[in-house]
Amino acid sequence: MPQPGSNYAQPSQDGHFGQHGGRFVAETLIHALDELEALYEQAKADPEFQAEFAEDLARFVGRPSPLYFAKRLTERLGGPQIYLKREDLNHTGAHKINNCIGQALLARRMGKPRVIAETGAGQHGVATATVAARFGLECQVYMGAVDIARQALNVYRMKLLGASVVPVHSGSKTLKDALNEALRDWVTHVDDTHYIIGTVAGPHPYPMLVRDFQSVIGQEARSQCLQQMGRLPDALVACVGGGSNALGLFHPFIDDEAVRLVGVEAAGLGLETGRHAAPLNDGQVGVLHGNKTYLMQDADGQISDTHSVSAGLDYPGVGPEHSHLKDIGRAEYDAVTDEEALAAFRLLNQTEGIMPALESSHAVAWVVREAPQFDAGQIVVINLSGRGDKDIQTVADLDGTTL
Amino acid sequence: MSRIGQTLEALRSRRRTALVPFITAGDPHLKATVPALNALVQGGADLLELGVPFSDPEADGPAIQASSERALANGTGLRDVLGCVAEFRAGNDQTPVILMGYLNSVLAMGEGAFAAAALEAGVDGVIIVNLPPEESVSLRGALAEVGIDLILLAAPTSSDERLSAIDRAASGFVYLVSLKGTTGADHISVGEVNQNLARLRTHTQLPVLVGFGIKDGATARALGDQADGVVVGAAIVSRMAALGDDADAIPEALQQFVSEIRQALDA
Numbered sequence: 089m090p091q092p093g094s095n096y097a098q099p100s101q102d103g104h105f106g107q108h109g110g111r112f113v114a115e116t117l118i119h120a121l122d123e124l125e126a127l128y129e130q131a132k133a134d135p136e137f138q139a140e141f142a143e144d145l146a147r148f149v150g151r152p153s154p155l156y157f158a159k160r161l162t163e164r165l166g167g168p169q170i171y172l173k174r175e176d177l178n179h180t181g182a183h184k185i186n187n188c189i190g191q192a193l194l195a196r197r198m199g200k201p202r203v204i205a206e207t208g209a210g211q212h213g214v215a216t217a218t219v220a221a222r223f224g225l226e227c228q229v230y231m232g233a234v235d236i237a238r239q240a241l242n243v244y245r246m247k248l249l250g251a252s253v254v255p256v257h258s259g260s261k262t263l264k265d266a267l268n269e270a271l272r273d274w275v276t277h278v279d280d281t282h283y284i285i286g287t288v289a290g291p292h293p294y295p296m297l298v299r300d301f302q303s304v305i306g307q308e309a310r311s312q313c314l315q316q317m318g319r320l321p322d323a324l325v326a327c328v329g330g331g332s333n334a335l336g337l338f339h340p341f342i343d344d345e346a347v348r349l350v351g352v353e354a355a356g357l358g359l360e361t362g363r364h365a366a367p368l369n370d371g372q373v374g375v376l377h378g379n380k381t382y383l384m385q386d387a388d389g390q391i392s393d394t395h396s397v398s399a400g401l402d403y404p405g406v407g408p409e410h411s412h413l414k415d416i417g418r419a420e421y422d423a424v425t426d427e428e429a430l431a432a433f434r435l436l437n438q439t440e441g442i443m444p445a446l447e448s449s450h451a452v453a454w455v456v457r458e459a460p461q462f463d464a465g466q467i468v469v470i471n472l473s474g475r476g477d478k479d480i481q482t483v484a485d486l487d488g489t490t491l
Numbered sequence: 492m493s494r495i496g497q498t499l500e501a502l503r504s505r506r507r508t509a510l511v512p513f514i515t516a517g518d519p520h521l522k523a524t525v526p527a528l529n530a531l532v533q534g535g536a537d538l539l540e541l542g543v544p545f546s547d548p549e550a551d552g553p554a555i556q557a558s559s560e561r562a563l564a565n566g567t568g569l570r571d572v573l574g575c576v577a578e579f580r581a582g583n584d585q586t587p588v589i590l591m592g593y594l595n596s597v598l599a600m601g602e603g604a605f606a607a608a609a610l611e612a613g614v615d616g617v618i619i620v621n622l623p624p625e626e627s628v629s630l631r632g633a634l635a636e637v638g639i640d641l642i643l644l645a646a647p648t649s650s651d652e653r654l655s656a657i658d659r660a661a662s663g664f665v666y667l668v669s670l671k672g673t674t675g676a677d678h679i680s681v682g683e684v685n686q687n688l689a690r691l692r693t694h695t696q697l698p699v700l701v702g703f704g705i706k707d708g709a710t711a712r713a714l715g716d717q718a719d720g721v722v723v724g725a726a727i728v729s730r731m732a733a734l735g736d737d738a739d740a741i742p743e744a745l746q747q748f749v750s751e752i753r754q755a756l757d758a
Contacts, residue, residue: 102625110625110626111623111625111626112594112621112622112623112626113549113621113623114549114620114621114644114646114668115623115643115644115645115648115649115657115668116646116647116648116668116671116672117648118623118646118648118649118653119646119649119650119653120648258553258556258557258560259546259547259560264547265547267549268547268548268549271549271550272549272550272551272552272672272673275550275671275672275673276671276672276673276676277671278648278671279671372599373598374595374598374599375593375594375595375598375621376547376595377547377549378621383595385595385599388568388570388596388599389569389595389596389597389598389599389600390545390546390563390568391546391547391595
């Protein structure tokens with residue numbers, strides 16, 4: 089969280105981050121958002137809720153996640169000292185579970201017996217199905233038909249956890265369409281259903297509450313840096329799709345102005361090709377999925393199809409707070425290509441014995457590329473937001489290897 | 492008073508329930524749109540709603556989603572939609588035309604440029620499904636400057652406080668969403684709508700039109716006792732879809748269907 093006396097107080101009372109954010113949804117949903125916001129404010133101030141959240145993060149998720157010094161990678165790159173925040177070691181294999189625990193606790197407080205979620209690669213779907221099982225909630229996950237075909241393992245995993253997975257056949261049949269369908273479900277079943285949005289996007293209060301639940305990453309990293317190195321790092325680096333792992337890491341460092349915050353988007357086949365998923369690098373401000381933010385869109389305002397080798401970054405929008413941090417210059421946003429991410433994926437496997445998710449490989453790839461710009465004494469923390477087991481099939485296919 | 496206000500007032504004094512059909516511009520192709528609008532008027536429409544196709548129509552059910560996809564597949568953009576309105580307006584200066592769509596289409600053109608172009612085309616009102624009153628200030632201002640109504644939606648879940656806020660921000664009429672759900676949903680309850688309508692009436696003097704899930708003359712008739720008008724969308728769009736690319740068959744089929752609803756309303 090920002091330090092006491094911080095000038096950074098976002099979002100505003102009405103849910104805006106500068107010009108971004110807000111609540112652009114059908115009137116039918118406003119009541120549920122008001123209710124969620126009020127309940128969240130109450131829960132946030134309730135020590136019992138916070139204790140329950142902390143307890144589950146510790147015993148169910150396995151937190152705190154280590155801050156690991158990547159010695160051989162550091163030596164190989166000959167740049168800064170590189171540390172990895174090991175979110176890949178969390179239960180279910182990524183940071184997504186942090187937010188799902190928090191929102192499941194909120195659903196229970198609201199007395200809502202059913203949760204729904206959207207998922208792209210399936211990681212947020214798996215995390216939601218997991219907490220639904222953990223808390224005894226009915227769970228339905230929306231997933232684009234194209235993604236279902238690409239991610240059979242996660243689809244089956246969600247079913248094993250007792251969730252039902254609904255294929256979405258509209259639009260581009262990917263993550264953005266799954267989000268549309270989840271919103272349609274929510275507007276229809278708003279009385280008994282809580283929608284667990286998986287990233288720092290959507291209508292207020294979602295960007296705020298998902299950020300807050302994910303801020304445990306940055307809170308831990310900050311105190312781990314002080315403990316292990318006796319000082320704050322020089323830069324934090326995280327991949328940005330919707331941007332929840334990045335914001336979770338960045339947010340507790342917002343007031344530490346000497347700490348560079350670097351978000352890395354998916355440049356796909358290259359920013360110049362237009363075949364990417366990098367709205368902060370090559371997008372315009374617009375409104376989608378309940379919030380105003382940078383989007384990939386055409387001149388008529390139609391949302392563009394995106395491309396990234398990493399399904400979790402393959403989204404045309406980005407959380408509104410990232411758009412604001414870009415506008416005010418507090419965070420910088422760069423992009424790396426599929427090829428750079430895949431090379432970083434291999435490099436981390438072979439230098440550290442750690443298999444990063446393809447999403448997280450984007451953050452690693454940025455450090456590989458930019459390492460020469462840092463001095464040897466500088467410290468860089470990479471958010472290793474998830475593990476790469478789910479991506480083995482994708483990488484093997486690109487290799488031409490049949491498993 | 493706007494063309495919408497005048498039309499609804501005239502209907503009220505004749506105790507006639509306004510019938511407002513919806514089609515998506517450019518579905519199945521752009522050339523079909525103006526003949527379809529004319530057929531709707533022939534069939535007994537009092538106002539027209541014209542959908543602006545959008546890639547991510549999150550508040551719409553399958554029928555209107557599919558119509559939006561068909562329109563986008565043949566390249567229909569906001570400028571084309573305005574072109575349809577202008578062409579329709581050249582032959583009809585009586586029937587109000589209301590654009591219905593999503594905010595990003597308007598933002599991409601720019602609110603001021605959109606307002607000016609909409610005025611020039613002959614648009615009377617605009618409904619933006621994902622624009623609640625809190626976020627509507629700037630578009631409302633741009634439209635008010637050119638005398639176009641920004642019509643706001645009220646929902647079964649809207650609190651009394653929100654209904655008052657909607658009344659303060661709305662012009663033309665208030666669009667009451669009949670049910671918790673998307674367009675074309677099949678769980679409308681006339682009793683519940685009438686309760687919500689009565690509650691809304693205590694907050695607004697504006698006419699109230701009801702939409703979402705009104706599929707036939709009987710439902711329209713049942714709602715018409717209390718409401719100032721009814722919107723019929725998905726049912727019409729589905730009928731058009733069933734005709735495929737047979738553009739010549741569309742006007743006759745639409746006129747027939749709308750006149751059935753008209754007769755039920757007037758019975």
